[in-house]
Amino acid sequence: MLVNYIDVLTTYYPNVAAHAHGAGYEYSEINWISGAPLPSQAELDAKALDLARERVWKAIQVERDRRKAGGYKVGTNWFHSDDASRIQQLGLVMMGANLPAGIMWKTLGGSFVPMTPTLAQQIFMTTAMSDQAIFAVAEQHKIAMFQVAIPNTYDYTVGWPKTYGE
Numbered sequence: 001m002l003v004n005y006i007d008v009l010t011t012y013y014p015n016v017a018a019h020a021h022g023a024g025y026e027y028s029e030i031n032w033i034s035g036a037p038l039p040s041q042a043e044l045d046a047k048a049l050d051l052a053r054e055r056v057w058k059a060i061q062v063e064r065d066r067r068k069a070g071g072y073k074v075g076t077n078w079f080h081s082d083d084a085s086r087i088q089q090l091g092l093v094m095m096g097a098n099l100p101a102g103i104m105w106k107t108l109g110g111s112f113v114p115m116t117p118t119l120a121q122q123i124f125m126t127t128a129m130s131d132q133a134i135f136a137v138a139e140q141h142k143i144a145m146f147q148v149a150i151p152n153t154y155d156y157t158v159g160w161p162k163t164y165g166e
Contacts, residue, residue, distance in 0.1 A: 002052035002152055005030050005044055012047045013039060052151040057142055060156045064138040070163025071108045072130040074122045078108035078164040086127060092120035108164045133161045 004024035009016050017033040024030065027041040039047075071078045079085070092099060096117050103115040113119070141156040148154050 002048050002150060003055070005048070008044050008047045008051055009039075011051055049151070053146060056145050056151045056154060056156065060138055060141050060145070063156060063160070064134055067134050067160055067163050068131060070165075072123075072126045073162075073164075074119070074126050077111070077113055079105075079123055079126075080108055081127065081130070089120065089123050089127065092117075093124045095120075130161060137161070 006024040104112040105115040
């Protein structure tokens, strides 16, 4: 069993009032109280698989988003990639040749580098490539996870592009 039956009932069958004797991983542990009839074990098992897949997919999305915000490397420096930094970096790209001279930009490592139109463009392009790579890995993990019999045993922590500090 991937998730317990009470989780399945709570998620998919809100009109079924039931509780479990024990952890709720065995169909025989479920005690129907009231409301709609208790679904069959086969129906609950199918829904348990759906729920397990939904939970693992959400975990993959969390890992995807964590990595998206984990910085990206341009040259020898790592740059912030959180949403606020992305907005600032986009502004730098939009300034282009009108970017004021002397702007010092803080890297993830704590050092400062001179910001130039070329560096701003490189950061922008790296952002796009990094996002594409991260989203591709997330989709690959989703497809692979849907193909395993027990989704919560699928290891989605491998194969990602590196983030700052890895």
